[in-house]
Amino acid sequence: xxxxxxxxxxxxxxxxxxxxxxxxxxxxxxxxxxxxxxxxxxxxxxxxxxxxxxxxxxxxxxxxxxxxxxxxxxxxxxxxxxxxxxxxxxxxxxxxxxxxxxxxxxxxxxxxxxxxxxxxxxxxxxxxxxxxxxxxxxxxxxxxxxxxxxxxxxxxxxxxxxxxxxxxxxxxxxxxxxxxxxxxxxxxxxxxxxxxxxxxxxxxxxxxxxxxxxxxxxxxxxxxxxxxxxxxxxxxxxxxxxxxxxxxxxxxxxxxxxxxxxxxxxxxxxxxxxxxxxxxxxxxxxxxxxxxxxxxxxxxxxxxxxxxxxxxxxxxxxxxxxxxxxxxxxxxxxxxxxxxxxxxxxxxxxxxxxxxxxxxxxxxxxxxxxxxxxxxxxxxxxxxxxxxxxxxxxxxxxxxxxxxxxxxxxxxxxxxxxxxxxxxxxxxxxxxxxxxxxxxxxxxxxxxxxxxxxxxxxxxxxxxxxxxxxxxxxxxxxxxxxxxxxxxxxxxxxxxxxxxxxxxxxxxxxxxxxxxxxxxxxxxxxxxxxxxxxxxxxxxxxxxxxxxxxxxxxxxxxxxxxxxxxxxxxxxxxxxxxxxxxxxxxxxxxxxxxxxxxxx
Amino acid sequence: xxxxxxxxxxxxxxxxxxxxxxxxxxxxxxxxxxxxxxxxxxxxxxxxxxxxxxxxxxxxxxxxxxxxxxxxxxxxxxxxxxxxxxxxxxxxxxxxxxxxxxxxxxxxxxxxxxxxxxxxxxxxxxxxxxxxxxxxxxxxxxxxxxxxxxxxxxxxxxxxxxxxxxxxxxxxxxxxxxxxxxxxxxxxxxxxxxxxxxxxxxxxxxxxxxxxxxxxxxxxxxxxxxxxxxxxxxxxxxxxxxxxxxxxxxxxxxxxxxxxxxxxxxxxxxxxxxxxxxxxxxxxxxxxx
Numbered sequence: 001x002x003x004x005x006x007x008x009x010x011x012x013x014x015x016x017x018x019x020x021x022x023x024x025x026x027x028x029x030x031x032x033x034x035x036x037x038x039x040x041x042x043x044x045x046x047x048x049x050x051x052x053x054x055x056x057x058x059x060x061x062x063x064x065x066x067x068x069x070x071x072x073x074x075x076x077x078x079x080x081x082x083x084x085x086x087x088x089x090x091x092x093x094x095x096x097x098x099x100x101x102x103x104x105x106x107x108x109x110x111x112x113x114x115x116x117x118x119x120x121x122x123x124x125x126x127x128x129x130x131x132x133x134x135x136x137x138x139x140x141x142x143x144x145x146x147x148x149x150x151x152x153x154x155x156x157x158x159x160x161x162x163x164x165x166x167x168x169x170x171x172x173x174x175x176x177x178x179x180x181x182x183x184x185x186x187x188x189x190x191x192x193x194x195x196x197x198x199x200x201x202x203x204x205x206x207x208x209x210x211x212x213x214x215x216x217x218x219x220x221x222x223x224x225x226x227x228x229x230x231x232x233x234x235x236x237x238x239x240x241x242x243x244x245x246x247x248x249x250x251x252x253x254x255x256x257x258x259x260x261x262x263x264x265x266x267x268x269x270x271x272x273x274x275x276x277x278x279x280x281x282x283x284x285x286x287x288x289x290x291x292x293x294x295x296x297x298x299x300x301x302x303x304x305x306x307x308x309x310x311x312x313x314x315x316x317x318x319x320x321x322x323x324x325x326x327x328x329x330x331x332x333x334x335x336x337x338x339x340x341x342x343x344x345x346x347x348x349x350x351x352x353x354x355x356x357x358x359x360x361x362x363x364x365x366x367x368x369x370x371x372x373x374x375x376x377x378x379x380x381x382x383x384x385x386x387x388x389x390x391x392x393x394x395x396x397x398x399x400x401x402x403x404x405x406x407x408x409x410x411x412x413x414x415x416x417x418x419x420x421x422x423x424x425x426x427x428x429x430x431x432x433x434x435x436x437x438x439x440x441x442x443x444x445x446x447x448x449x450x451x452x453x454x455x456x457x458x459x460x461x462x463x464x465x466x467x468x469x470x471x472x473x474x475x476x477x478x479x480x481x482x483x484x485x486x487x488x489x490x491x492x493x494x495x496x497x498x499x500x501x502x503x504x505x506x507x508x509x510x511x512x513x514x515x516x517x518x519x520x521x522x523x524x525x526x527x528x529x530x531x532x533x534x535x536x537x538x539x540x541x542x543x544x545x546x547x548x549x550x551x552x553x554x555x556x557x558x559x560x561x562x563x564x565x566x567x568x569x570x571x572x573x574x575x576x577x578x579x580x581x582x583x584x585x586x587x588x589x590x591x592x593x594x595x596x597x598x599x600x
Numbered sequence: 601x602x603x604x605x606x607x608x609x610x611x612x613x614x615x616x617x618x619x620x621x622x623x624x625x626x627x628x629x630x631x632x633x634x635x636x637x638x639x640x641x642x643x644x645x646x647x648x649x650x651x652x653x654x655x656x657x658x659x660x661x662x663x664x665x666x667x668x669x670x671x672x673x674x675x676x677x678x679x680x681x682x683x684x685x686x687x688x689x690x691x692x693x694x695x696x697x698x699x700x701x702x703x704x705x706x707x708x709x710x711x712x713x714x715x716x717x718x719x720x721x722x723x724x725x726x727x728x729x730x731x732x733x734x735x736x737x738x739x740x741x742x743x744x745x746x747x748x749x750x751x752x753x754x755x756x757x758x759x760x761x762x763x764x765x766x767x768x769x770x771x772x773x774x775x776x777x778x779x780x781x782x783x784x785x786x787x788x789x790x791x792x793x794x795x796x797x798x799x800x801x802x803x804x805x806x807x808x809x810x811x812x813x814x815x816x817x818x819x820x821x822x823x824x825x826x827x828x829x830x831x832x833x834x835x836x837x838x839x840x841x842x843x844x845x846x847x848x849x850x851x852x853x854x855x856x857x858x859x860x861x862x863x864x865x866x867x868x869x870x871x872x873x874x875x876x877x878x879x880x881x882x883x884x885x886x887x888x889x
Contacts, residue, residue: 032822032823032824033823033824033826033833034697034823034824034825034826035696035697035825035826035828036696036697036825036826036827036828037692037693037694037696037697037701037782037784037811037814037828038693038782038784038785038814038827038828038829039825039826039827039830039832039834040784040785040786040853041784041814041846041849041850041853042825042834042836042846043834044849044852044853045836045842045845045846045849046845
């Protein structure tokens with residue numbers, strides 16, 4: 001067991017504190033001097049203090065000294081480390097870790113990080129009693145709460161897959177709670193912004209920028225045109241090919257019927273759209289950038305070279321946006337192309353839509369007087385009350401999280417940090433998805449065959465959202481509302497029909513890990529079979545030109561003070577202990593003066 | 601310098617009605633209001649003495665000559681002035697904790713001076729460190745005395761005893777001596793001073809001036825009592841429990857002095873600064889005319 005202080009500089013406080021106590025005590029023992037004309041009578045008194053109390057070092061002095069020392073120790077962050085110290089390892093397995101860092105070995109960063117981890121284990125494990133492994137994707141998760149031997153975890157580490165997800169490492173570290181018995185090492189592709197500490201280390205094999213090309217989106221444009229958006233994160237011009245696989249539904253099964261290929265040229269940091277014409281019977285497309293000649297400098301990541309899109313011919317949808325802002329300001333054109341129609345709240349209120357049915361109505365910062373007969377999304381943020389009464393909540397804490405909801409796919413409560421939300425009192429046919437302090441801020445509902453979603457925080461404009469979680473939630477919500485099935489599509493009824501596994505398109509995978517994969521999924525509700533595409537694109541993960549940095553020292557200071565304070569004799573406990581000592585001293589017979597003025 | 605504000609017209613009128621009388625006759629230096637042991641001219645008959653050559657023939661009592669056929673002369677008690685000695689204690693204890701005691705000493709001294717002035721007596725002042733046997737007389741006596749006393753400060757030289765003795769070596773005529781102090785000092789030292797004064801055949805009168813706090817100390821927290829003269833420190837806590845003990849010690853101290861004074865025929869008076877000056881003067885300084 002070893003002692004330690006998280007803020008040893010505060011130990012210097014002991015000098016003035018102890019000095020002050022001794023000075024105060026010496027003064028306390030000295031009675032107040034009072035000049036009198038004569039002491040001749042006083043000297044005859046027998047019943048008076050017999051000696052001056054200048055030098056008295058009885059119990060009380062040591063008692064107060066002890067109390068003050070405990071206070072100083074607590075302020076200095078005193079802690080002791082138990083022998084059960086263990087090593088916590090966070091392995092980043094987000095998309096960016098699939099980048100090839102070494103052209104000769106063609107190994108990705110994750111593989112190199114794992115190799116580094118093995119080396120570190122050999123040199124460091126003697127300092128620890130165990131190891132604990134956590135991964136960042138698809139969400140932050142530690143494999144076990146207890147200690148694990150290296151043999152137990154090595155097999156799991158070897159099987160670790162890179163998943164299409166963001167690492168969210170900064171928020172993970174900032175929300176991490178651990179103890180002084182833990183030393184933390186993060187294997188990622190981040191660099192530390194400044195000096196590191198023994199308590200928290202960042203380890204990466206990446207030292208410089210890499211080049212990459214990624215498919216950002218697949219858009220369905222009018223006239224049976226599919227546009228594949230391709231972004232360059234390369235410093236030099238690149239010439240490549242993009243293939244588009246066309247799938248049609250034959251006898252109830254999606255079948256690859258045709259493939260097309262187009263060449264494109266990308267200037268540094270340029271984004272282009274490559275257009276393909278498709279036939280009417282095409283139900284889904286898969287776009288893939290040619291994977292030949294991949295190198296760390298041109299296309300380090302292969303997993304972002306593919307994207308999926310389904311084409312539902314039944315949906316001749318027209319989306320109505322009821323908002324004070326324009327369509328371009330709302331950013332809905334990116335999702336719905338030119339199918340969006342705009343009405344102001346006043347126009348909508350005047351009944352301009354009474355007879356028409358839309359595939360989706362989005363009420364932006366406006367609450368209608370009655371629920372429409374089309375699928376609708378009500379985004380309430382400081383809106384005038386309508387059919388729903390809203391109430392502002394500041395700094396809400398999420399209390400209910402329906403992880404089964406299709407709207408919350410790929411999301412966890414930790415992804416959201418709201419400042420203000422508007423909770424609502426909703427009809428009973430709404431199902432709460434997210435609640436804050438038992439007040440509903442996100443809910444879905446069915447009114448007959450009409451889908452309804454209430455959102456108590458703004459999500460528009462879509463393009464300008466800085467919060468990736470909000471973007472994912474927005475797309476989940478719009479996708480769910482667009483689906484025209486009569487009943488909600490349950491997630492576990494979906495079947496992955498096409499996806500990319502180890503750089504190869506595969507079909508008909510039935511796996512428990514389907515939710516963490518991207519691809520084309522089919523869902524069936526008895527007679528009707530529908531398809532759904534899941535893609536993942538994140539500029540943070542795909543843009544490898546600059547090595548990202550985290551301000552570890554900032555995190556470390558706060559974290560280490562938490563470590564010290566949350567462990568062993570923590571600050572609050574010590575202060576309470578001192579207070580109890582002081583109270584006890586007040587009533588203790590040890591410190592009550594007797595009749596002669598002496599301390600007993 | 602004017603008299604203190606406590607010397608109101610009423611007080612002065614009261615003092616004018618009082619008379620400072622010695623308990624025994626003292627030889628004066630000039631005509632005065634006190635009987636002198638000297639026989640000679642006067643109003644009050646003393647005795648007869650056989651005529652001796654050289655006696656003034658005017659003093660022969662002719663009626664007695666006629667009855668006894670012998671020559672006798674009539675003798676009368678002579679009335680002379682009185683020398684009033686003022687011995688004032690200006691040690692540090694008289695100025696501590698405030699100047700109340702010294703102020704009262706000055707007031708009493710001036711009252712005595714005023715009486716002396718009224719009776720055309722002479723006054724001799726002894727304030728150790730400042731005045732050693734300085735004499736005052738005449739109608740401006742009290743004002744001169746007031747001016748001089750205003751200059752008196754604490755005598756920290758501890759030469760009180762020596763100065764006291766020195767002031768009496770220059771005295772030719774004994775008289776009434778007023779010794780004003782708090783007498784909260786070493787009793788043996790004070791008694792030695794008394795012996796010095798009594799040896800000079802003085803009509804010694806002692807006035808003890810105290811403060812109310814010295815008679816009844818305040819109850820309070822612990823203090824370190826520091827003697828104003830010796831600097832000696834005495835830890836002290838006067839509480840309800842030991843206050844009676846103080847009272848007993850103080851009473852014993854006073855009784856010792858009274859017994860000692862009684863045995864030596866010393867007139868002993870005690871007063872405190874809270875008492876009315878007129879009342880003190882009425883009680884201490886002489887009787888009404």
